[in-house]
Amino acid sequence: MESLSDTLWDVVISGTGLQQSLLALALSRSGKKILHIDPNEFYGGPEAAFSIQEADAWVARVSASSDGGIFKSASFARPEEAITGLSASRGYSLALAPQFIHARSALLSQLVSSRAYRQVEFLAVGSFYIFKPSQDAGQKPSLTRIPSTREEVFSTTAVSAKAKRSLMKFLKFVLDYENSPHLETWQPFAEAPLVDLLQSSFKMDTELQTYIVTLTLSLDGKIRTKDGLAVIRRHLSSMGVYGPGFAAIYPKWGGLSEIAQVSCRAGAVGGAVYMLGTGIEETEIVTGEGEGEGEIKLRLTSGDTVKTRKLVRVDERPSGRVGISRVTAVIGSPLKSLFEATMEGAPRPAVSVIAFPAGSISTVAGKASEYPVYLSAHSSETGECPVGQSVVYLTTLTNPNAQEILNNALVGFISATSDAEPSPVLYRLQYEQLAGSDKSHIEGSVFNLPAPSASLSFDDTTLESVREAWAMVMGDDAGGAEYMVFEDREGAAEEDDGYE
Missing domain, CATH: 1.10.405.10 (Guanine Nucleotide Dissociation Inhibitor, domain 1)
Structure with missing residues (x-):
């Protein structure tokens, strides 16, 4: 087998975020020589899902980082009185991108046509609620279901x-x-x-x-x-496409992270070489006339120097647009009232969405929230926490009061959903995600994918850039190939099961 340096790769894909992983899936039957690398020691990039221990380590990396990535101001907290309520670290899978997917999304169509859907378990997203603050000191805040x-x-x-x-x-x-x-x-x-x-x-x-x-x-x-x-x-x-009573679904075991890993698995089965913990230190475009013109030389953090015809990466440079602030909390309660079927024959949902309208939450100083806050509540059925607990993800646009508003929204939510004593917060992770470029662009043989979307539901425009990158890598072969349409492969189940 040729070494990394002796091989002329058709494409080097940098990062195992959702976009790069879907590209690997799209190229998995192409016969191209693919090197897929990631500076992280985990799959998923900005769409990764972490155990508690991994989340702590991720916070440390973000805090120590000076490379201009899209995450900043990360921290975690374990309230002392709640530490005993936490289960083993591996019992959690906290998602950086807890996006749900509407049933009419093109992503689902592509997962079906590529046969990748068989490796993902999907769960129903249930009701949407509006948070209503208490009108006086003697009342609790409440949640009102939105009829749709x-x-x-x-x-x-x-x-x-x-x-x-x-x-x-x-x-x-x-x-x-x-x-x-x-x-x-x-x-x-x-x-x-x-x-x-x-x-x-x-x-x-x-x-x-x-x-x-x-x-x-x-x-x-x-x-x-x-x-x-x-x-x-x-x-x-x-609504009703995959069953009565729900319009969207959520991938079990960490949301989009699971789709990214399944897509990378398809790339590996197709012959792609994967290297985690390996980034790019230097990029050189070969210029001049003759053999090798237009090729790219990459010096990797592993010490290897590789040559490739194409490079695909994500442009994570801050764009100046407003980003988002997030709080992820593990709650010591199953929140059963949020995960009930809304009609006969409907499956029990594993996710519910609660909106806090602008102005419904205030800081201690009395400053009302400028933007809405959205809370996505996930039951243990998602595989993101043990039975008897829940995970909630809160999101709002970044502003000077964002973190205080998010934490106060969490307090209001717990008050609205607790019958007696407030449900304990067992673990809390908070961070900011900067807004990068929202468009792809090509620089010679380098394809720059847009930064990850901050949308709360999956944005199908993401798929357009992935297909453009696929067409660039395929070149003249793109004309005779169907995009993301694969036949079942004999023995594929056994091959997939053998992938780590």
């Missing part, structure tokens, strides 16, 4: 009869919004905030507007009408 189907609208007691009519009218409108006469209704508002359309054309009050905007998962709460309508239709049209 015809049946839920009719059965809910959270909205008035008049509001129900407005809501039903809007839900029917969204499902056919791209056709006349609905098209003429919203086009004048296309670039305006969605709430302008809701107020003007559907006479919705502020509370009902909040319900609708929450379904868009807009991080700033100011989503444009044309974007908001598309997101809500995807949510509504996804």
